[in-house]
Structures are given as structure tokens and as C-alpha cells.
Amino acid sequence: MLLRLLYLLGLVLLTLPATAQLAENFADGDFSQNPAWVGDAAAFQVNAQQQLQSNGPAITGSQIQLATPQQAATGTTWEFWANLRLATSSGNLADVWLMSEQADLKATANRGYFVRLGGTPDEVALFRKDAGASPVYVINGQDGTIGSTTNNLVRVRVTRSPANVWTLERDLTGGRTFASEGTATDATYQRSQYLGVLLTYSAANNRNFYFDDFRVTDATPPQLVSATAVSATQVDAQFNEPVAASVAANSFRLGNGVVATAAQPDAADASLVHLTFVSSLPLGQSTLEVRNVADQFGNTAVGPLTATFRFSGALVTPGVNQLLITEIMADETPQVGLPASEYLEIHNPSATNQLDLGGVRLLKPGSSSAAVFPAGAVLLPGEYAVVCANTRTAQFTGYGKVFGLTNFPSLTNTGDQLLLRGRDGRTLFEVRYADTWYRDNRKKEGGWALELIDLGNPCGGAENWQASLDASGGTPGRANSVQAANPDRTPPQLLAAVALTATRLRLTFAEKLDSTLASNPALYRLQPSGAVQSAAAVPFDFRTVELTLSAPLTPNQPYTVQVQRATDCVGNAAGPVTSATIALPVPAAVGDVVINELLFNPRSGGYDFVELLNRSANYLSLQGWRIARELPDGSLDAHNISSEPLVLAPGQLVVLSERPEIVQAQYPNSHEATAFLPPVSLPSLPDDAGVVAVLDAQNRTIDRLAYTEAMHLPLLDTRDGVSLERIRASGPSTAANFHSAASSTGYATPGRRNSQYQAEPGGDKQFTLEPEVFTPDDDGQQDFTTLSYRLDAPGYVASVTVYDALGRLTRRLVRNETLATTGFFRWDGLTDANRKAAMGYYVLHIELFQPNSGTRREYKKTVVLGARL
Known part of the structure; x- marks a missing residue:
């Protein structure tokens, strides 16, 4: 009896707050109260030995759980006893959650820490679970410690110091002679709501998990x-x-x-x-x-x-560029060292002003909601702070000041635009980042933050940001690892001008402008005639200015818009005059814009591109146009080219690609960067054959090209990364008018004149052969010879045969093909067997037949196939 009283007294003492926050040995035979465990209650029982035993459905792949409220988190010791009477594996294991955010331990979004017993390594290990992510090791225990097939007895003790140092210990006899599995530091989660068990098992093991003696102790005062x-x-x-x-x-x-x-x-x-x-x-x-x-x-x-x-005294409401975003963690996985959570860092660059952030809004343009800083939020002179979602605040408390905001915007990995706006609606700071800003292909894959280089150059874009150099992946709450002098001394460059309507123009500059100065209409002039009635810098990034004219533009007439003095947001002013050509576009006709170059089989790691050419004499708008792939069933997989105004001048080229920067990097010496549009989603282009079409805003097919890999020069070692180029701009979009790009230009010329470009022949001869000496070596110089024709009427049928100097058949170039009045054939120097013909003289025998009149004519043209020595 005395022993029983002492035992009960011990239980009471275990429940005292300063000693233990949870003590559960199931001596009352019940887990529904004192404390209450919730979850899959029907799948557990308290057995005759007063142990918690699994009793779930005998179904392989089952998961069952129980959880009880438990809030101890730091300066805490967790202890429990377990026996897994089974052979552990990836399908038979126990996760004992020490700290859980949710009662539902199975929830994908749950976060916290747990001890895993078993698993494939048959180990005792400590894991951290982040929302939506797979568990990661905090302490990787020794493999094989849970190695019995019938009796895996273990008592586990885990401690977490106030400094967030974790220690994992176990006794494989179930006693308290603990052996260490290691230590590690992890401060990611500082809050807990539940403790519990989550079991995964196969059908034969549904009753083979046993637990007892759960004890959680926090005897450490707050710091x-x-x-x-x-x-x-x-x-x-x-x-x-x-x-x-x-x-x-x-x-x-x-x-x-x-x-x-x-x-x-x-x-x-x-x-x-x-x-x-x-x-x-x-x-x-x-x-x-x-x-x-x-x-x-x-x-x-x-x-x-x-x-x-x-x-520092009275609070100051921040003005433009007086509150900065200095760090962006957009892609938090794979985790490098920082918490696996998106965050921003803000900074007060003033040495004296204490900023009142109450009411300041963080948002993305077009968003219906904003993250608002609460009343009383303050940023001291020179201070940094982390900004994150309000559910992630605990992860960053160890990094200094943290603002956890409701409606924190989701940060797109590849790029996004972010704004800080004052209570009065003014834009305080704007940044439009992209994953190219990392300047490191490895780091842009995740786990690394983008950091601002020069705080004195807040308007700088890609040139003033790069991936963090800190080993943890970033520097939240402190000075950036990349911090250095990187001032902006370059005046703003006028990149483009476009007519939105007959009386509204839009000018685009390379960097942010001083919005007040840029809104002065006296700075702008239109030549040869036209007056600017008003000007307005366009939020939110102020890189564009819209002008209203006092009189409408004449369609298809080029004008020059002049800017007298453009000033960027840090005060750099352009010279006395910068200018750009502008025109009000006219409707396009079929064939005005054509596919000029096509890459459908890129190199490893590369991307397709389509180059378009305006071969008309008109200014044409591509707004609302689409690039499409014609599918085998005749339907179209169409993708937008530009939802914004985009005018193509006569003879102008534009390049469409999902990743323009990668295409440019793979063809560094043969591209024109200014011809590339911002990233355009292209339809999937098969490597063997396909059909590409250009559709206008009315869904008319403006051009269509059916391509195959056989259109490439057969002598190429590989076709990967080699584009097909249009030979004659005015020629048809057929295989005969395309050729593999030359090796001398790197096998593609995106944005530049095609390496295989050929001008229309002059003169009025019926047949013209040019060049008369050619060298088919794919160097871009006389790689093929072209037989151009100009006939007196349509309807002729032609056959063209190539013979060598001894009269032997070399190539049947054309067989009974109906001709238009003008056109051309090309010979690439190959035989009918697709082998390169020998050097020497060759005769092209041309036979013309007019079916209506029965007229037959024959012609001969001589050409020399040579080689460069």
C-alpha cells in the first residue's frame, strides 16, 4: 500500500508545471483524458501492461495517429519508451512528433520536429518537417540500431537548449543508460501545439507498435x-x-x-x-x-x-526610396541553410530617421490584396528587418526584427514585381526581379537569396543584384554579403516608342525615371510635325511615359519623337536630345510577316526560337498575334506573342523564345539582343517534323511553314542547335527556300540577317544561275547555287537534271514541277545518294513544257562545284 501511495505521489509531482509539462504512462487505462489524445482513436488501445498499443486496420500502407496538446519548445527535454515488434522498413516505421503545429500529423502542410524509429536505415533519427516539403534530417542516427525483426525496444531522450542545440539519445534496453546519436543546431520552429505518434505499417504489423512513459519537461526560464x-x-x-x-x-x-x-x-x-x-x-x-x-x-x-x-526621436513617414527591399528569397528549396521559407528583407538607409511603417503596403501589381504593416511597426536608422508570412514568423526570430504579415505575397521563382506603397498610395520602392539576376546557374535553382549590391543605387536592376555569397544562402536581418559600391552614373536610354492610338504614344526607357520631371510635356517633341499636349510617367516602375498628342498621326508615316532631357530616379540626366522612330501601324496582309528562321532541335539545355520578319513596306502591329503549332488533327496549339502594343517596322526582325537569355548565351557572337522580345511561351516543336503558323489578331494565318529535319544539310554531323534559315525574304515558306544556318556564324543568327540570305537576282533573263562557282561546306559563303527563273506566263512544267562533265547523271533536282512566273531552285552539291559530289564542272539541263500549247523548250546552265583550300 505504501509503495502504491508513493507511486501516486510521484505521478502528482510529475504534473507540477516547473517540473514536467506532460507525463503520460497510461496507468489509468485511458488515453481520452488526462491528457486527452485525439486522432485515430479507434486504431489504438491501452493494453493490460498499461501501454499504448496500435490496433489499426490490417491493411498494408495504413497510417494511424494520435496527438495531445503540448506547447513546450525551447529549453525542453522529451522522453518516451517504445517497442516495435516488427522488422522496420520504409513501409513500417514510427514517427514520434515532439513539436507539431497541427493535430493532424498526416497533413502535408504540417510543420515541426519528430523522431523516426525504423525506416529503411533501421535507425533512431531526428527530423524537421516543413510545410509542403519532405522531412529533412536534423540528426541522422546510426543505421541498424533498430535491427531486430521481432523486438525493437528503445527509450529515447531529446533535449533542446535555449540556444537551439538539439541532442538525441537512446537506450536500446529501454532503460535510462543513454547513448548519444549526435547534436545539431536548428532554430527553424520556435512554437509547438501538439505531441503525438504517427505510424506507418503493412497489414501483418497493425498491432505491433507499443509506447509508454511520455514525459516532456521544460525547466528553463525564458530569455x-x-x-x-x-x-x-x-x-x-x-x-x-x-x-x-x-x-x-x-x-x-x-x-x-x-x-x-x-x-x-x-x-x-x-x-x-x-x-x-x-x-x-x-x-x-x-x-x-x-x-x-x-x-x-x-x-x-x-x-x-x-x-x-x-x-532616435520622432517617427518619420518614409518617402520614395527611403524604405528599401534589399534581399529576396523567392525559391527556398532545396534548403541550403536558412529556413525553408520565402522572405524579403527591408532596410532603413537613413542614419537619423526612425521610419513609421504603419499602413505601408507590400504587394504585387494587379493583386487584389496587400500585406499591410501594423500600426506601431518601426524601422530604426540603419536597421534591417525580415518580412515574411505571419505563419512563418517563428522561423526567423533568431535573425533579428521580423514582421510577419497577413497576405504576404507568393514570390514567383523565375521572376516577379514587388511594390512598397505608402499610406497615401505613393510608390516608395519597386523591384522587378528575374532568376537571371542570380548570375549563377546553380544558385538560381533554389535555396539562395538575391541581394542588393549598392544601397545607394536603389533603382538599379539586374546590374545591382546578385545571389548571396553567404554560406547559409542569405543574410536576413543584417548587411548583405554582396554589399559594395556600384553607383549608377548612366543616363536613361530611350529603348522604344510605340503608338497606342493615333493620339497616344508610349515611350519605354532602360531604367526608372524621375516621375515628376518625366511628366513635363515640354521635354518632348514630334517631327516632322505634331505637338505634345500632355505627358505622364506610368506607375509602378516609371520606366514608361505616355504622351497625348494635340493632333492625330497619319497612318504608316514614320515620325521621330525627341526627348529633350530624361532624368533617372537617382538624378542622371540624358544629353540634350534622345530620339526614336514611331509610326501608326496599318493592317497586315497575308504574307507580310513571315517565319525567317526556326530552331526546333536546340542543343542540350537550350530552347527553341522563332524569328519573324516584316517583309512588307508597312508598319504593322503584332499586338494580339499568336505563334502556333498545327497539330495532326488540324487543331492549333496557339500562344500569345504580345498582349502589349508592338509595332514592327519594314524589314524588322523579332525573335520569340521562352528563355531569350539562354538562346543569346548559346549563340554569343551571332545574335542581336535588341531583337528579342520578352519571354514568349512557344508551342512544343517536335524535333523530326512539324508545322508552325503565325496568326494575326483576327485569327488569320499570316504565314505557315511545314518543316522536317530532312530540310537540314545532310552532311551535318549533328542537327542539334542548327537553325533553318529563309534564303530569300520574298520567296515562299517552303522547304526549297530554307537551308541550315552556316557553321561560320555558330549555326544560328537570331535577330541578325540570315547567314544563308540571298538577294533577288537582277536582269530579265529567263534563267539565271548564281553563283556560278559554289563551295558546299556550310560556311555561309556560296554553300549552294540557285537557279532563278522568270517566265512569260504561268503554268509551265519543269524538270531540272544535273550531269557531270562526262555526262553522267548526278542529281534529279526537279521532276515535272508546275511553276509560277518567278521562283528558284537550289542545288546544295549533293548527289541523288545524298553524298557530296566531286569537284568539277556540272551542267544543269532544264526542260520546260507548256501543257496548253504543247510547247517544249530546253536550256543548259554550267556551274562549278569547288572547295576552299
Whole structure:
């Protein structure tokens, strides 16, 4: 009887707050109360040995769980006993969750830490689980420790120090003679809601999991992490764990003896305490002293705990570029070292002004909602802070000041536009990033932040950002690892001008402008005639200016728009005049715009491209046009070329590609960057054969090219990365008018004149052979000879045969082909067997037949096939 009383007394002592926050040995034979475990209750039982035993459905692949409320997180020890009477594997294992955000341990979005027993390595290991991600090791235990096929007995102890150092220990006899599995530091999650077990098993093992002696102890008092002045009479005290719901105001005082008049834990984050003082804070540096503050488990920090902070006086509302985004973590996986979570870093570049962020909005253009900084949010002079989703705040508390915001925007990995806007709606800061800004193909795959290089050049784009150099992947809450002088001394360049309507023009510059100066209509002039009535810099990035004219433009007439003095946002001014040509476009006719070059079989890691040519004499609008692939069933897979105004001048080329920067990198010496449009989604182009079409805004087919890989020069070692080029601009979109790009230009010329370009022949002869000496070596110079014809009427039928100097048949070039009045045939120097013909003289025998009249004519042309020595 005495032993029984002592045992019960022990149970009572285990439940005292300062000793243990959870003690469960199932001695009451029930897991539904004291404490209450919830989940798959029907799949568990308390057996006669007063142990929690699995009793789930005998179905392979089952997962069952139980969880109980448990909030201890730091300065905590977890202990439990388990016996897995089975052979562990990837389909037979137990996850004991020490810290879980949700009661549903199976939830994909759940986060926290758990100990895995078994698995493929048959180990005892500590894992961290991030939302939507697979678990990752915190401590990788020794393989084979859970190696029995019938009896895997183990007691596990896990400790987490206030400094976030984890220790994993186990005793394979079930006793308390623990052996270490290792230590590691991980501060990702600072909050917990539940503890529980999640079991995965095959049908034969549904009753073979046993647990007992769960014990969670937090005997460590809270620690003061930081103090921040948020107004003249308010200070925020940040602790490393939630504090008791009731804290005494007199536990907090300043170094000068002034005691707080109110202390209130934050409703969403109980580790943050808002303090109020009756008098204004002293200017400069102060010390906050804390005494006798307890955590939620009764552990009291007697103190004094201290933290210093600065108060710089009255708060200032930030102006343009007075609040900066200095770091962007858009792609958090694979994890390198930082928490696996998207975040931004903001910075106050002022040395004196304390910024009032209350009401400042973070958003993406076009978004229906914004993330709003709360009242009282302050950024001190020179201070950095992390901005993240309000559900991710705990992951970044170890990095300094954190603002966890509701509606934090999702950051697109490949690129996005972000705005900070003031309470009055003004744009304070704008950045439009892209994954090319990393300047490192490995780092852009994830886990690394983009960092601003020169804080004094806030308007800089790609040239002022790069991937972090810090080994952890970024520097949230502190100065950037890439920080260096990188000033902008270049005046803004006018890139393009386009007519939106007959009276509205849009000018696009290479960088952000001073929006006030750019909105002065006196800076703009139109030649040969026309007056600018008004000008407006377009938000949000202020790289464009829209002009309203006092009189409409004449269609298809080129004008010159002049800018007297453009000034960028850091004060660099252009010279006295910069200019661009502009025209009001006219409707296109079929065949006005043609496919001029096509890459459908790119190199490894490369991308397709389509080059278009305006071969008309008119200015044409491509807005609303589409590039399409004709599918075998006749339907079209069509993709937009440009939803924005885009005018193509006579003779102008444009290149369409999903990744323009990669195409340019693979053809560094033979591309024209200014001809590339922003990334365009292309239809999938098969490597063997396909049909590409260009559709206008009315869905008319303007051009159509049926291509095959057989159109390439057969002598090529490989066709990968070799484009097909149009030979004559005015010629038809047929195989005869395309040839493989020359090797001397790198096998493609995106945005430049084709290496195989051939001008229309002059004169009025019926047949013209040019050149008369050719060298088919794919170097872009006389790679083939062209037989051009100009006939007196349509309807002739032609056959063209090539013979060598001894009269032997070499190539049947054309057989009974009906001709238009003008056109051409080409011979690439190959025989009918697709072998290169020998050097020497050859005769092209031409036979013409007019079916209507029965007229027959014969012609001969001589050509020399040579070689470069």
C-alpha cells in the first residue's frame, strides 16, 4: 500500500508545471483524458501492461495517429519508451512528433520536429518537417540500431537548449543508460501545439507498435532576446519562448529607473510583450531590464535580463526610396541553410530617421490584396528587418526584427514585381526581379537569396543584384554579403516608342525615371510635325511615359519623337536630345510577316526560337498575334506573342523564345539582343517534323511553314542547335527556300540577317544561275547555287537534271514541277545518294513544257562545284 501511495505521489509531482509539462504512462487505462489524445482513436488501445498499443486496420500502407496538446519548445527535454515488434522498413516505421503545429500529423502542410524509429536505415533519427516539403534530417542516427525483426525496444531522450542545440539519445534496453546519436543546431520552429505518434505499417504489423512513459519537461526560464522602441512611449520586448499570460508591468524598467505602466503579451505571439511607459523614451541608447518573468510552464527568470535599444526621436513617414527591399528569397528549396521559407528583407538607409511603417503596403501589381504593416511597426536608422508570412514568423526570430504579415505575397521563382506603397498610395520602392539576376546557374535553382549590391543605387536592376555569397544562402536581418559600391552614373536610354492610338504614344526607357520631371510635356517633341499636349510617367516602375498628342498621326508615316532631357530616379540626366522612330501601324496582309528562321532541335539545355520578319513596306502591329503549332488533327496549339502594343517596322526582325537569355548565351557572337522580345511561351516543336503558323489578331494565318529535319544539310554531323534559315525574304515558306544556318556564324543568327540570305537576282533573263562557282561546306559563303527563273506566263512544267562533265547523271533536282512566273531552285552539291559530289564542272539541263500549247523548250546552265583550300 505504501509503495502504491508513493507511486501516486510521484505521478502528482510529475504534473507540477516547473517540473514536467506532460507525463503520460497510461496507468489509468485511458488515453481520452488526462491528457486527452485525439486522432485515430479507434486504431489504438491501452493494453493490460498499461501501454499504448496500435490496433489499426490490417491493411498494408495504413497510417494511424494520435496527438495531445503540448506547447513546450525551447529549453525542453522529451522522453518516451517504445517497442516495435516488427522488422522496420520504409513501409513500417514510427514517427514520434515532439513539436507539431497541427493535430493532424498526416497533413502535408504540417510543420515541426519528430523522431523516426525504423525506416529503411533501421535507425533512431531526428527530423524537421516543413510545410509542403519532405522531412529533412536534423540528426541522422546510426543505421541498424533498430535491427531486430521481432523486438525493437528503445527509450529515447531529446533535449533542446535555449540556444537551439538539439541532442538525441537512446537506450536500446529501454532503460535510462543513454547513448548519444549526435547534436545539431536548428532554430527553424520556435512554437509547438501538439505531441503525438504517427505510424506507418503493412497489414501483418497493425498491432505491433507499443509506447509508454511520455514525459516532456521544460525547466528553463525564458530569455530576453531583444528590445525595440516602436514609439516615443512604447517598447517591444522579445523573448525566446511564450511568457505567462499575466505579466506584471513592474517587471520591466529602463536603465534610468523608469518602470513600465503596462505590459501585454501579443495576441498572436506570446513571446512578444508590448510595454508602455508614461513618459517619452530618452534619445539615444537605452537598456531594458526584466525581472521575475515566467514562461507558460512556471519557470521564472529572476533576472535581471537586459537588452539595449535605440530611440532616435520622432517617427518619420518614409518617402520614395527611403524604405528599401534589399534581399529576396523567392525559391527556398532545396534548403541550403536558412529556413525553408520565402522572405524579403527591408532596410532603413537613413542614419537619423526612425521610419513609421504603419499602413505601408507590400504587394504585387494587379493583386487584389496587400500585406499591410501594423500600426506601431518601426524601422530604426540603419536597421534591417525580415518580412515574411505571419505563419512563418517563428522561423526567423533568431535573425533579428521580423514582421510577419497577413497576405504576404507568393514570390514567383523565375521572376516577379514587388511594390512598397505608402499610406497615401505613393510608390516608395519597386523591384522587378528575374532568376537571371542570380548570375549563377546553380544558385538560381533554389535555396539562395538575391541581394542588393549598392544601397545607394536603389533603382538599379539586374546590374545591382546578385545571389548571396553567404554560406547559409542569405543574410536576413543584417548587411548583405554582396554589399559594395556600384553607383549608377548612366543616363536613361530611350529603348522604344510605340503608338497606342493615333493620339497616344508610349515611350519605354532602360531604367526608372524621375516621375515628376518625366511628366513635363515640354521635354518632348514630334517631327516632322505634331505637338505634345500632355505627358505622364506610368506607375509602378516609371520606366514608361505616355504622351497625348494635340493632333492625330497619319497612318504608316514614320515620325521621330525627341526627348529633350530624361532624368533617372537617382538624378542622371540624358544629353540634350534622345530620339526614336514611331509610326501608326496599318493592317497586315497575308504574307507580310513571315517565319525567317526556326530552331526546333536546340542543343542540350537550350530552347527553341522563332524569328519573324516584316517583309512588307508597312508598319504593322503584332499586338494580339499568336505563334502556333498545327497539330495532326488540324487543331492549333496557339500562344500569345504580345498582349502589349508592338509595332514592327519594314524589314524588322523579332525573335520569340521562352528563355531569350539562354538562346543569346548559346549563340554569343551571332545574335542581336535588341531583337528579342520578352519571354514568349512557344508551342512544343517536335524535333523530326512539324508545322508552325503565325496568326494575326483576327485569327488569320499570316504565314505557315511545314518543316522536317530532312530540310537540314545532310552532311551535318549533328542537327542539334542548327537553325533553318529563309534564303530569300520574298520567296515562299517552303522547304526549297530554307537551308541550315552556316557553321561560320555558330549555326544560328537570331535577330541578325540570315547567314544563308540571298538577294533577288537582277536582269530579265529567263534563267539565271548564281553563283556560278559554289563551295558546299556550310560556311555561309556560296554553300549552294540557285537557279532563278522568270517566265512569260504561268503554268509551265519543269524538270531540272544535273550531269557531270562526262555526262553522267548526278542529281534529279526537279521532276515535272508546275511553276509560277518567278521562283528558284537550289542545288546544295549533293548527289541523288545524298553524298557530296566531286569537284568539277556540272551542267544543269532544264526542260520546260507548256501543257496548253504543247510547247517544249530546253536550256543548259554550267556551274562549278569547288572547295576552299
